[in-house]
Amino acid sequence: MDRILALEYNEAVHRIIVHEDDVLRFPDGLVGFPDWREFAFLAPEGEPAALLVCLNQPAIAFLVTDPRLIVAEYRPALGLADRARLGLSADEEPQCLTLLTVRADGAITANLLGPLVINPRTRIGCQLVLDDGRYSSRQPVCLPMDAACSS
C-alpha cells in the first residue's frame, strides 16, 4: 500500500506519495534508536545520495549513499543470525547504505562502521556494527555533487 509522506520544508508542507516498494522496515530500529523502524527510501535518478525519511517518527531524515562509492570493495560480512533476521536466502546479497553526516562547515562524513544492510526483496533491514577495526564512523567523503571537493 502506498503511503503519503508530508514533508515540511521552508514553512510549506508538501505531500509526496511513497510507493510500498520504497518503504524499508527496520524491526530493531537503528543502533541507539530502536523506535526508528519504518523509512521511506527516496532515491532520485542520477543523484549519488538518497534520502531516508522515518515514517513513524517526525523530523527524522537521513542522507545516505552506497558505501561502495566510497570504498569500492566494501562488503560487510553478515553472520547467519543477521542473514536470518533479514530473510536472506543463501544466494541473496544485501544492499548496503551508509549514513552521511554533513557538518556545519559543509564537510561530509560517512558512517562506514555502522552500515545499514537491507534485503532488497523483503525490504527488511538492520544496522550492523562492524567490529573488525577497519572502518570509521566518520569517514571523510567527497560526493560527486559536492562542489567543494577538490578530487
Add this chain to the structure above:
Amino acid sequence: MLVLTRKAGQQILVGHDIAITILAVDGDRVRLGIEAPEAVRVLRGELVQEIAAANGEAISDQGQILARLLRHLIPGLPTDLPPTSSVKSR
C-alpha cells in the same frame, strides 16, 4: 545494575545461554571470554555508543544536498530558495 566481584577463572551466567568467564586480570585490564548464541550481539560498549552518536549527528534537516534531493521529489519547488527550515515527516 547488578554488581559482582569475580576472580580470574570465575564465571557469570546470564539467562539460559550466555556465559561470561573472567579469563585473566592484569592491572587495570580484564580479559573476558563470552559464550553466547550467534543471534545475540556481543559488542564493546564504546562501539555501540559511537554508532549511536554518529546516528544522532547524521539527522539531516537542511543543506545543499538535501535541497537538491527535495527539488527532485517535490515538483514545483522553487530552485532559488535557500534551505532554511527543517524537513519534517508527518
